Amino acid sequence: MKLNIVSSRDGVSLNKHLYSFLNPYSLAELLKCGVVNESIKFCVDGGALAKFFSYYFGHNFERMSFDxxxxxxxxxxxxxxxxLSISFVGATKDEMNLFVDKIKRKYPELNILYSINGYYRDEDEVMKRIYKSDVLVVSMGAVKQENFLLAARSSGFEGTGFTCGGFVRQYSSTENEIYYPKLINKLKIRFLYRVYKEPHTLRRYIKYPLNMLSIYVALKKGKLVVNKL
Known part of the structure; x- marks a missing residue:
């Protein structure tokens, strides 16, 4: 599997590319699938993975995320x-509604063309509604959100696409703009705070050491090839 990975923010722009964000868990899940369309440009979301890639490849990989x-x-x-128009897909109905309300207050000039939760019934209808968007933000789980971006592209969407993981849910549930407290963010222990706020994520973090090992083995065996952009 070959991944095109953007190493710094300078490589991300609204240039009609598709972008997704990797942490040890999501990368391990993508490795299990074995198929990733090279039209997606990946960024490294997670300090541990960014440091590992920086050390392994001898080039700096900046930690980036869509939040x-x-x-x-x-x-x-x-x-x-x-x-530029923007559409949002993902999370639950209530979470998406709260998210859009907050985004509209923060960015009153933002042209939100369409928004829908991730539990829609008619994918064809969703694709018809989003294909004219300049920007698409997808808030789903690993693999599913990448597949949605690719499906949107195949259905005629020609704009810039981003995955954002749990961003919609997190922002809809917090009173502050940033989900993580300033000290937590500064100390780079976001994963501990997320476990505190979202206990179900503990299972994912427990698997991180094994995920990192599987990534290392895949790199050594040539099953994972990283093209640094």
Whole structure:
């Protein structure tokens, strides 16, 4: 499997590419699937994976994610500035509604073309509604959200696509702009806070050491090839 990985924020822009974000868990899940379309550009979301890649390849990989600790604000502001339309897909109905309400208050000039939760029944209808969007943000689990981006592209979507993991759920549930407290973010222990707020994620973090081992083995055996962008 070959992954095109963007190593810094300079490599991310609203240039009609598809972007997704990797942590040890999501990368291990993608490895299990064995198939990744090379049209997706990946970024490294997770300090441990960023440090591992930086050490392994001898080049710096910046930690990036689609939330307010990283690139989300830049994307929304650019959409406002350039009158670009945006659509959101994912989370539950209530979470998406709260998220959109908060985003509208924060970015009053943002043109939200369409939004729907991730439990829709008619995918064809969803694809018809989003294909004219300039920007698409998908908040689903690993593999599913990448597959959705690819399906959207195949259905005629020609804009810039991003996955954002649990961003919609997190932002809809917090009173503050940033899900992580300032000290937690500064100390780079976001995973501990997330386990505290979302206990179900503990199972995922427990698997991180094995995930990292499987990634290392895949690299050594040539089953994973990283193309640094």
């Amino acid at each position: 307010f600790t990283s690139i989300a604000n830049d994307v929304f502001e650019e959409c406002e500035k350039n009158s």
